[in-house]
Each structure stands twice: as structure tokens, then as C-alpha cells.
Amino acid sequence: MENDNFKLNVKRTWKYIKEAKLNLIGYGIVSIIEAIISAIIPLLAAKVILNITNGIINQLILSAIVVFIIELILYVMIYFKGFFYQKIYQKTLIAIQKSLTKEILNLEVQEIDKNSSGLFINRLNKDTQDIAGLFMEYAYWLSYIITNVGVLVTIFILNKYLFIYAVITSLIVYFINRKSLAKQYEVQRKLKTIEENKTGLTSELVRGIRDIKILNASRSILKQAYNKIEDATNEQVHIMNIRRLYNYIESNIRALTDLGLILVGCLLYNKSLLSIPNFVIIYNYQAKVKNLLVGIVKIAEYNKKFSIAANRVYEVIENSKFAKEQFGNIKKDKLEGSIKFVDVSFSYDTEEILKKMNFTIKPNEKIAFVGKSGAGKSTIFNLITHLYQVSSGKVLLDDININDLDCNTIRNNMSIITQNPYIFNFSIKDNLLLAKEDATLKEIRNACRLACIDDYIMSLPDKYDTPLGENGIILSGGQKQRIAIARALLMQTEIILFDEATSALDNETQEQIQKAIDNLKGEYTILIIAHRLSTVIDADKIFVIDDGKIIDSGTHQELLKKCEFYKNLYSKDLHN
Incomplete structure (x- = not known):
């Protein structure tokens, strides 16, 4: 199952990496040349030692020059490998971040409301970097393993005893790295969630700094921020401690195995089972054998890290966890402006906000919605603008189900x-x-x-x-x-909605805005959620909302006569 998930994530990522295919080809060619040169250098170094041993000075100088030239070529390959790596990383990261940014904007507003901003910010910034970087690291170690299999074969040909020794000691290093990886993996998953929470709080802290100061809430906010900073840092240190411990163990074992290799080499030399040049070659190669098996562990490590990041990003891009806005295919350049609710209900999680609501608004009418806070007025606007989906019933624009209209028809009108x-x-x-x-x-x-x-x-x-x-x-x-x-x-647009839009204005400015709204009357469908009832007394119709239901409707004068609830609201407004 885990392997299938990894393959799926590689397939998902490949379409972004393909945008850098020329750089990929360059990276592959340079990597092969680098691997070949890295394998040749120990052989040439052994030849230099053999020339020194035999006193062949002319060949010694020539061999040294050849080694120098080949090493220069190696460093050129390493430079260009880094260059191609950077280009691939850059293009892949840009492509993934563009795709994720687009899909975040396509999410239902409810998904943004339910989750912290840190969740999306971390996935957009950190996880996309992990995908691009870890994929390339995975590719590096895979090519390293493949190209260095030849090193293992060479050691076997030169001396089967040291081949067995190199394999056994490398397996010890392999299992140490594997144990370290297993311990790091669980901590890494926990760290991702902690970092999301920290980023979310940091974002809120910056955006809400004025309110924090005015409320004198610095101590409370700082306490929360410090806790999240400490939690994230503690987990990071935990990972570093695991790495440091196992690196220390591995370094000591490597030193012991190097010493063991020298002792075994001396023993074999004394028994005429090993020549000095062959020993030099094997000694230079044995680190590559250990790294070969470490590379297998690294691939497993990058596999897990890559999958953690990829799962988090692609569950947004591919809609596997977060709901995306759904639109239809019907296109209209201009709506006339009629709106109809037919038995519309809406629930947020388990709480029912609107309950089988019905009303009709004709084109170019000025309509007001009034009621206490939390009655469901803003939810009505969210359904009309298709920011929320109805739980049941239908919202009709120009007698067309809003779910059948395309995005531009709704948003441009x-x-x-x-x-x-x-x-x-x-x-x-x-x-x-x-x-x-x-x-x-x-x-x-x-x-x-x-x-x-x-x-x-x-x-x-x-x-x-x-x-x-x-x-x-x-x-x-x-x-x-x-x-x-x-x-x-x-x-x-044909339909203009004012959601308590004049609530923060002074009386003089409110009168000016009211004139602007009055100028629009008769030409546009105008919907107003009113905090101040005095601003909607000239509305063609006023809907009185309470507890998610329309309890009455009519003009201002009609409601004053027949609706006690509205009359009380208006009296309070006049008193204020």
C-alpha cells in the first residue's frame, strides 16, 4: 500500500518535473560521467602508488598529470550537476506552487473557514519545497546506487575476501541508518502538524497586532506563540538528536571497520593473497560500498519524507480531502437579476443555520434582510454568491439552478x-x-x-x-x-449585495453612500443586510429573519403594522 502510494506521488510529481526535461537530460548525462570518473580515480591512484613502489618516475609523472586532469573534469561535472539540479528544482517548485495556489483559490470557502491559514501556507511554501528537493535527492541517490554497483563488482574481482568483509561491515552501517530513519519518521510527521499550527498563529499575530495591543492581550498571545515555537523547536531538536546519536555510532563503527580493513589487508598481504595496489584500490572503494548501502537507506528516507509532503499537497490539488467549488456549464453574459430560494436549508457542520427558506426577488428590486445577529442573513448572501453550497433545496438565478451556471456567469454578474x-x-x-x-x-x-x-x-x-x-x-x-x-x-454587476456595508460609517458619510445606493435603484437588483433599519425603509421589500427562517416580509410601513418583531427592531434602532 505504501509502495503504491509512493508510485502515485512520483507519477503526480513527474508531470511538473517534465517542464525541465532538457535540464533532466543534462543532469543525467553529467551524473553518468561523474560516476564513471569517480570509479576510475581510485584505479589511477593505485597505479601512481605502484609506480612509486617500482620507482618508475616517468610513468609516475604521467599518471599524476592524468589524475589531475580527470579530477578537474570531475569538478566541472559536479559544477554542472549542481547547475542542472538547481534548474530542475526551480522549475519544478514554480510549477507545483502555481498549481497549488490555483487550487487553494478553487476551494470552497467553508474549507478555508474550518482550517487555519497555517495549514495552507505551510503546504504552499514548505511542502512544495520538500517535494521538489526530495524528489531530486531521491534521483541522486538512485543514480549513485546504480552507477556504483560496478564498484562492488570490481572489489569482488580484485579480492573476494575483502569483498565479503566490505559487504558485512556495510550491512552494519546500513542497519544503523535504517534504525535512525524509523525513529525520525514519526517525529517528522508530528512536526508537520505542529509547524502548521505555529504558522497559523504567527499569521494571525501579525494581522491582528492592533487588536492585540488595544486588548492588552500580548501576554496571552505570546504565551500561545511561545508554546508553539517551543513545541516545533523541540521536535526539530529531537530529530537532530536522533541524527547526531546515530551519526556518532556510525562514525565509530566506520572507524573500526576501516581499522579492521587495514588489519585484514595486512593479513592477506602476508599470506600473498593481496597486492598493495589492489589493497589501495579496495581501501578507496570501500567507502563507496558503505555509501552504496547508505544510499538504499537514504532512498527509503526520502521515500517517506517525499510521501508525507506529497500527500499533503496533492490532497489539496486533487480534491481528495478538501472540497472544491462546483459549477455548471450554462453561460450567460448578463443575468436579468431575479433570485429565488426554493426550500433552501443550510447546515454548518451539525448546526442548522437556514431552515426550508423560500422567497422570490424580481430584477431591479431593492431588497433588505433584517434580524438579530446570527439569524442567518450573511449565510443567505453566501448562498446567493455561491460561496456556500445549499444542504438541500435550490437557489435559482433567472430561474436557473445556481449549480448549473458556470463560474464567470455567477461572479461577473x-x-x-x-x-x-x-x-x-x-x-x-x-x-x-x-x-x-x-x-x-x-x-x-x-x-x-x-x-x-x-x-x-x-x-x-x-x-x-x-x-x-x-x-x-x-x-x-x-x-x-x-x-x-x-x-x-x-x-x-446586475446584482449588488451590501452586507452591513455602511455599519462602520459616520452618519454624514452614510447619507452620502445611501444616495449612491439610491442612484442605483431601479437599474440593479440590490440586496442589503441592514444593521441600521433607517437605511432600508425605502426598500421594495424587507424580509425579517429569525432563527434561520423568514418570519415576515413586506414594506417598511406594512411591517410596522403587522410584525411586532420588526417593530421592536426598528424602535431599538431609533433609540440607538
Whole structure:
């Protein structure tokens, strides 16, 4: 089973490595030349010693020159091997990271909500590096083993007694390395999970630094951060301790076996069963024999490490663990803007959020959803925008099941302004161009005027080229919302959703935004989740939501007359 999994991961990775096929060919050729030269050098070194022993000075100089030239060629091969390795690693890493980045963006929003950001950040940064690097290490040791089998054959031909000795001592080194690997493997798996948690907390710490300071929560956050840092570091040290212990044991055994080889060699020489040149060759080769078996252990080690990283990456890319967004094939350039919920229910894990909800919205209507926090209003918007999938029932856009529409039809025909919009660490202009890549500066400024943010932007030294920092850190909450409103207006979609989008605005700015929304009325389907009921009293229809159900609907005046729940909400709003 494990072997099949490894083969599958190699097959998955090969399609990314193929992008560097010319470098792969170069790497293979250089590796073969390097292996041949590495095998020849001990033979030539033995010849030099033989010439010294026999006093053949002319041949000694010639042999020394040949060894020097061949070693120069070897170093050139090693240089180019490193060059090709780097190119293969680089191209493979870029290809895998591009693929994973794309697939993360295709995940259902619920998957992002349920998991920490560290899980995806670590897989994108660390695990992809492990795949690219470990695959090449695996290839290196595999080629090393294949090309050095000839070394083993050479030792057998030169002296069968030392061949047996070399094999026995190498097997001892092999089993020591294998034991070390087994101990490291379990720690490595545990470390991956710990590092994910550490990365997630670090990301939150940086993004939430202002709230941490204001809440005076540094001590609590630092305690958690320190614990995760210590846990990760302790596991890393644990792995290093295992390696150090077994390397120490292996080094001592290697030293003893080297001494043993000299003693056995002397014994065989005294019995005329071994010549000095052959002993020199075998002595130089015996390290390669040990490394040959160590290479087998290394392959097993890289096999496991590679599989851990590959499983974590490919379960995202190939949708084996994380659900991806599903779309249909029906394409429409423009939707008319009608929306219909038919017996829609939605559950998050085991908690039922919406319960058999039904409503119809006509094109170009202005609709409001009101209710207490947690009633399910934002979930309705998540279903309309297809960020969430219904648990049962149907969401219809222009009488077409939303699941049958393709991605561009849905996303190009609706925009949403949320209570906490995300502003990217780009310039103001680049943030707005996310909504419409080919927008002119005139179009951008018109959208910003409607959103009542143009005057502020033009007062900045760099105007629309002003960088905003991570999540628009230089902007106030109200300014971020106005940038988001401008972004949505720039898209000119048929359906515009406002999820408490004016909640962070002062009264004066709210009135200006309200005018902008009023200007859109009759031309677009406008849906509003209202925190302040005074902002939706002119809506064509207001849906009152409580505990995942629509308990009433109508105009503002109708609801004041017939719905006590709405009347209480409105009274509280007026009082506030």
C-alpha cells in the first residue's frame, strides 16, 4: 500500500518535473560521467602508488598529470550537476506552487473557514519545497546506487575476501541508518502538524497586532506563540538528536571497520593473497560500498519524507480531502437579476443555520434582510454568491439552478460589499483594478466619487498610487468599506449585495453612500443586510429573519403594522 502510494506521488510529481526535461537530460548525462570518473580515480591512484613502489618516475609523472586532469573534469561535472539540479528544482517548485495556489483559490470557502491559514501556507511554501528537493535527492541517490554497483563488482574481482568483509561491515552501517530513519519518521510527521499550527498563529499575530495591543492581550498571545515555537523547536531538536546519536555510532563503527580493513589487508598481504595496489584500490572503494548501502537507506528516507509532503499537497490539488467549488456549464453574459430560494436549508457542520427558506426577488428590486445577529442573513448572501453550497433545496438565478451556471456567469454578474472587506497590500489603483482589469482612471474615479472616497484619495501625496499596506492598514474602517464599495460599483454587476456595508460609517458619510445606493435603484437588483433599519425603509421589500427562517416580509410601513418583531427592531434602532 505504501509502495503504491509512493508510485502515485512520483507519477503526480513527474508531470511538473517534465517542464525541465532538457535540464533532466543534462543532469543525467553529467551524473553518468561523474560516476564513471569517480570509479576510475581510485584505479589511477593505485597505479601512481605502484609506480612509486617500482620507482618508475616517468610513468609516475604521467599518471599524476592524468589524475589531475580527470579530477578537474570531475569538478566541472559536479559544477554542472549542481547547475542542472538547481534548474530542475526551480522549475519544478514554480510549477507545483502555481498549481497549488490555483487550487487553494478553487476551494470552497467553508474549507478555508474550518482550517487555519497555517495549514495552507505551510503546504504552499514548505511542502512544495520538500517535494521538489526530495524528489531530486531521491534521483541522486538512485543514480549513485546504480552507477556504483560496478564498484562492488570490481572489489569482488580484485579480492573476494575483502569483498565479503566490505559487504558485512556495510550491512552494519546500513542497519544503523535504517534504525535512525524509523525513529525520525514519526517525529517528522508530528512536526508537520505542529509547524502548521505555529504558522497559523504567527499569521494571525501579525494581522491582528492592533487588536492585540488595544486588548492588552500580548501576554496571552505570546504565551500561545511561545508554546508553539517551543513545541516545533523541540521536535526539530529531537530529530537532530536522533541524527547526531546515530551519526556518532556510525562514525565509530566506520572507524573500526576501516581499522579492521587495514588489519585484514595486512593479513592477506602476508599470506600473498593481496597486492598493495589492489589493497589501495579496495581501501578507496570501500567507502563507496558503505555509501552504496547508505544510499538504499537514504532512498527509503526520502521515500517517506517525499510521501508525507506529497500527500499533503496533492490532497489539496486533487480534491481528495478538501472540497472544491462546483459549477455548471450554462453561460450567460448578463443575468436579468431575479433570485429565488426554493426550500433552501443550510447546515454548518451539525448546526442548522437556514431552515426550508423560500422567497422570490424580481430584477431591479431593492431588497433588505433584517434580524438579530446570527439569524442567518450573511449565510443567505453566501448562498446567493455561491460561496456556500445549499444542504438541500435550490437557489435559482433567472430561474436557473445556481449549480448549473458556470463560474464567470455567477461572479461577473454580482458583487458584494461586506462589513469587513479585505483590502490587499497593493496601491489604491491596483486594489480597484481587481474588479475590472481594463478600467480607465476616469472610470475608477467615477466609482470612487459615487463611493465618496475620491476626495480623500486625491488628498494623499501619491493619490491613486498610494500603497495601502496589509488589509488596508492605513485606512479607517469606513474608508476600507468605501474602497470596497467603489470596487463593487466598478464591476457594474446586475446584482449588488451590501452586507452591513455602511455599519462602520459616520452618519454624514452614510447619507452620502445611501444616495449612491439610491442612484442605483431601479437599474440593479440590490440586496442589503441592514444593521441600521433607517437605511432600508425605502426598500421594495424587507424580509425579517429569525432563527434561520423568514418570519415576515413586506414594506417598511406594512411591517410596522403587522410584525411586532420588526417593530421592536426598528424602535431599538431609533433609540440607538
